[in-house]
Amino acid sequence: MTRRVAVVGIGSTPARTVTPELSYRELTYDAAVRAYCDAGVEPRDVQSFVCCEEDLNEGISISDEYTPDQLGAVLKPVHTVGGDGLHGIADAVMEIMTGLVDLVVVESHSKASNILTPHHIVSYAMDPVWNRPFKANPHFVAGLEMNRFLHETGTTAAQCAQVVVKNKRNALRNPAGAHAADLTLEDVERSLPVSEPLRELEVAPASDAAYVVVLASEERAKSLKGRPVWVKGVGWCSDTPTLESRDWARAEYAEGAAERAYRMAGIRNPSEEMDVFEVDDTYAYKELQHLEALKVFGRGEAGRATERGITSATGDVPVNVSGGALGAGHQLDATGLFRVVELVLQLRGQAGERQVRGARTGLAMSWRGVPTTSGAIVILGCE
Amino acid sequence: MSDDFRGTPLDAEDFEKGKVLFTRDEPKAEYAWDTGVAIGRYLQELKNGRLIARNCVKCRRVMIPPRMHCEWCWRPTDDWVYVQDRGLVNTFSLCYITWDMQRLKTPEIPAVIEIEGASPGHGIMHKLGGVDPKKVKVGMKVKAVWKPAEERVGSILDILHWAPT
Numbered sequence A: 001m002t003r004r005v006a007v008v009g010i011g012s013t014p015a016r017t018v019t020p021e022l023s024y025r026e027l028t029y030d031a032a033v034r035a036y037c038d039a040g041v042e043p044r045d046v047q048s049f050v051c052c053e054e055d056l057n058e059g060i061s062i063s064d065e066y067t068p069d070q071l072g073a074v075l076k077p078v079h080t081v082g083g084d085g086l087h088g089i090a091d092a093v094m095e096i097m098t099g100l101v102d103l104v105v106v107e108s109h110s111k112a113s114n115i116l117t118p119h120h121i122v123s124y125a126m127d128p129v130w131n132r133p134f135k136a137n138p139h140f141v142a143g144l145e146m147n148r149f150l151h152e153t154g155t156t157a158a159q160c161a162q163v164v165v166k167n168k169r170n171a172l173r174n175p176a177g178a179h180a181a182d183l184t185l186e187d188v189e190r191s192l193p194v195s196e197p198l199r200e201l202e203v204a205p206a207s208d209a210a211y212v213v214v215l216a217s218e219e220r221a222k223s224l225k226g227r228p229v230w231v232k233g234v235g236w237c238s239d240t241p242t243l244e245s246r247d248w249a250r251a252e253y254a255e256g257a258a259e260r261a262y263r264m265a266g267i268r269n270p271s272e273e274m275d276v277f278e279v280d281d282t283y284a285y286k287e288l289q290h291l292e293a294l295k296v297f298g299r300g301e302a303g304r305a306t307e308r309g310i311t312s313a314t315g316d317v318p319v320n321v322s323g324g325a326l327g328a329g330h331q332l333d334a335t336g337l338f339r340v341v342e343l344v345l346q347l348r349g350q351a352g353e354r355q356v357r358g359a360r361t362g363l364a365m366s367w368r369g370v371p372t373t374s375g376a377i378v379i380l381g382c383e
Numbered sequence B: 001m002s003d004d005f006r007g008t009p010l011d012a013e014d015f016e017k018g019k020v021l022f023t024r025d026e027p028k029a030e031y032a033w034d035t036g037v038a039i040g041r042y043l044q045e046l047k048n049g050r051l052i053a054r055n056c057v058k059c060r061r062v063m064i065p066p067r068m069h070c071e072w073c074w075r076p077t078d079d080w081v082y083v084q085d086r087g088l089v090n091t092f093s094l095c096y097i098t099w100d101m102q103r104l105k106t107p108e109i110p111a112v113i114e115i116e117g118a119s120p121g122h123g124i125m126h127k128l129g130g131v132d133p134k135k136v137k138v139g140m141k142v143k144a145v146w147k148p149a150e151e152r153v154g155s156i157l158d159i160l161h162w163a164p165t
């Protein structure tokens, strides 16, 4: 790595199921004020801005054109990544590593509650000619994948249900835990089928929030008052989109993203070398599938590890201590920045009652949701 | 046309008769955007038949439509200010096509109107009406023509158009 990059400021609004009191601009402004204050910088110091959003989620064409005002980015370089917030972090890291700039802001927000036809929006991601005409609820893609994942790995439905219990309970200790709950395994198992074997409580519900993350070069970071959290590695990867011939059991995109991020961070033994994991759990089985793709556990072992409490907040490999998407809600493309904010709090020792003791290195992983096969990873560390 | 260009011409009939295969789909994308503090109040005041703006004391700037933060100094704006429902045409255009490209004989006249009471250069985008298109000029004085109170719903369309004073 030629130039080191650090996260020097985070700002967010707590995830909520609805946020009728503020427009998306006002919500983002709140997050930006917090981020700049946290970093000890003024928006005029920021040299480049990256925002992450999808027009169909916003209901506005070229929606990023509406970003500059609330970030203090008027007459500054701004560009959009049509991807998860972690893809945006990767962009910022590249801008700084190349020496182009020293201070970059990444923004993403979710006003998922404003989308009245969310399943239609997701279904437009399906191939319009040979998949969309079935008019099936897009969750069936997750049902297909979960079934093959269980079949090939021997993971059980109860192990998937345990992920829901764990994450929703973790969210009880997070002020942003919009969908926190104290459930039993039976509650999850009794919830209605969505697209079998997938059940209702295993699907992350949506929530609203805004996130702003400030990144800086090493020199710039050292001139600021706060303790920087270093970007150790980034990686992203996309598999073939085809529903007809993809590998349904393995999250190969996550394997590819991890391989790149681990190489950059010099990580050989993920579960030993990292202390805290915020990993996509849009569907409960995805947490297990992703943990195996990240080589945190061997194939077919993530479910058993979850059952044994290894991934609990106090376990050896804490996963989604924040509550994850199951506990705090899926926040569209902002979900990746939700994970980054949690990691930064954990690594700074500011995570309050859910603090993982001695957390020094952490990993955030996002997936772009059905029917995509795209994932991104950011590894952060104290050194 | 086929004499002038190489290739195989297609016309609508080829699609209608199934000579060319295609798939048709219409999006169902519906949203209900939260108006928030600034625009929520703006719409409420439109329903009342008034225009309201926000003031930034640092920039000495009265903004309409109102916003809760000033993008110049990047501070929260400071207070609400009622402004007049009249102003000057900053720029306009005679538009001979509808939004979906249908030809119009009588043009629509989109215009940006600098509002009296707001800072210079600050105004709202709307349409002019009750005026001969040939007589519209930059700098012309105009006034809002409101819908009757009982028909107003809290929308920018509560103003029918702006007409010369």
Ligand SMILES: [Zn+2]
Residues within 6 Å of the ligand: B056, B057, B058, B059, B060, B061, B070, B071, B072, B073, B074, B075
């Ligand atoms: Zn100002």
